[in-house]
Amino acid sequence: MSGTSREIQELLVDYAGALRDGCIPTFLKSLSREEAKLIATSQEFWDATESVRILNSAGFADRAGTANVSLFISRVDAEIASRMIKSKTPQRTKHGAKGRFIRESQLK
Amino acid sequence: MNKRLRNALKGLTAPDPERRRRAMEPFVRATFEAFFRYLYRYLGNEVECEDVLEDVYADIWENADRLRNIANEKQLLRTVYLYYMRKRLREVYRRMNRNLCLSQKSLTDLVAPELGILEMMSQLELQQALRRMLSRLKARERRAIELWMEGTSNRAIANELKTTVGAVKMLEFRTMLKLKKMLSDYYVEH
Numbered sequence: 001m002s003g004t005s006r007e008i009q010e011l012l013v014d015y016a017g018a019l020r021d022g023c024i025p026t027f028l029k030s031l032s033r034e035e036a037k038l039i040a041t042s043q044e045f046w047d048a049t050e051s052v053r054i055l056n057s058a059g060f061a062d063r064a065g066t067a068n069v070s071l072f073i074s075r076v077d078a079e080i081a082s083r084m085i086k087s088k089t090p091q092r093t094k095h096g097a098k099g100r101f102i103r104e105s106q107l108k
Numbered sequence: 109m110n111k112r113l114r115n116a117l118k119g120l121t122a123p124d125p126e127r128r129r130r131a132m133e134p135f136v137r138a139t140f141e142a143f144f145r146y147l148y149r150y151l152g153n154e155v156e157c158e159d160v161l162e163d164v165y166a167d168i169w170e171n172a173d174r175l176r177n178i179a180n181e182k183q184l185l186r187t188v189y190l191y192y193m194r195k196r197l198r199e200v201y202r203r204m205n206r207n208l209c210l211s212q213k214s215l216t217d218l219v220a221p222e223l224g225i226l227e228m229m230s231q232l233e234l235q236q237a238l239r240r241m242l243s244r245l246k247a248r249e250r251r252a253i254e255l256w257m258e259g260t261s262n263r264a265i266a267n268e269l270k271t272t273v274g275a276v277k278m279l280e281f282r283t284m285l286k287l288k289k290m291l292s293d294y295y296v297e298h
């Protein structure tokens with residue numbers, strides 16, 4: 001990345017490109033302190049991001065998609081099953097941890 | 109709202125967890141496409157959309173109280189975004205934020221913003237409005253946006269429009285602002 005800060009229109013276009021290409025983390029990491037300040041204070045940037053999201057939604061969301069909804073449903077079901085098990089398992093208490101520590105120290 | 113979705117919603121608010129689990133399949137089938145498209149506008153990435161949605165559906169299974177009095181699909185989408193998706197969207201980049209220059213507020217506004225006027229419109233309404241607004245733009249502005257939407261790089265757009273990359277970026281920025289204003293006016297009018 002170059003040493004000079006990007007201007008607001010460049011930042012917006014880079015954000016739009018990152019959203020379009022699905023690499024927002026790369027854009028976020030590329031921001032310098034000055035650029036972050038510029039973004040925070042620019043109302044135009046925030047107004048334009050709304051259009052960018054709309055264009056992204058209208059232009060690309062239809063083309064993207066998952067191949068198999070049934071497979072996705074089984075993922076959701078597995079996540080639910082795991083949460084059900086977690087909610088049934090009693091939480092380890094502080095008292096229990098302390099007891100174990102004492103036993104370990106006694107062994108030494 | 110169609111009957112299948114209404115029944116699934118009824119099952120989701122049942123007190124029995126097993127019944128809620130059984131209701132999840134028809135609910136996912138009825139809503140997956142709409143939720144996926146909606147999330148895609150914030151993430152732009154299929155894999156992340158699926159990961160976030162998996163947690164969103166599990167959160168809904170855990171506590172679907174917010175979905176008790178849903179009257180239509182638009183309200184459903186809005187409620188799910190405000191009470192389930194936003195929380196998960198914020199978590200996507202939360203861990204990364206330690207190494208970023210962006211403030212927590214800016215990051216939240218960027219990845220999980222408040223609902224703006226345009227975000228209240230359905231996908232179909234948006235597409236219709238966008239088509240109409242694009243036709244009202246100047247030829248050069250329209251061409252730049254159309255090329256951008258086809259996935260063309262800024263350099264290729266500059267070559268096509270016989271100008272510099274810097275000028276294309278400024279043109280795109282100004283056109284995005286113009287589109288936002290036109291779409292907001294359209295929303296108020298209709």
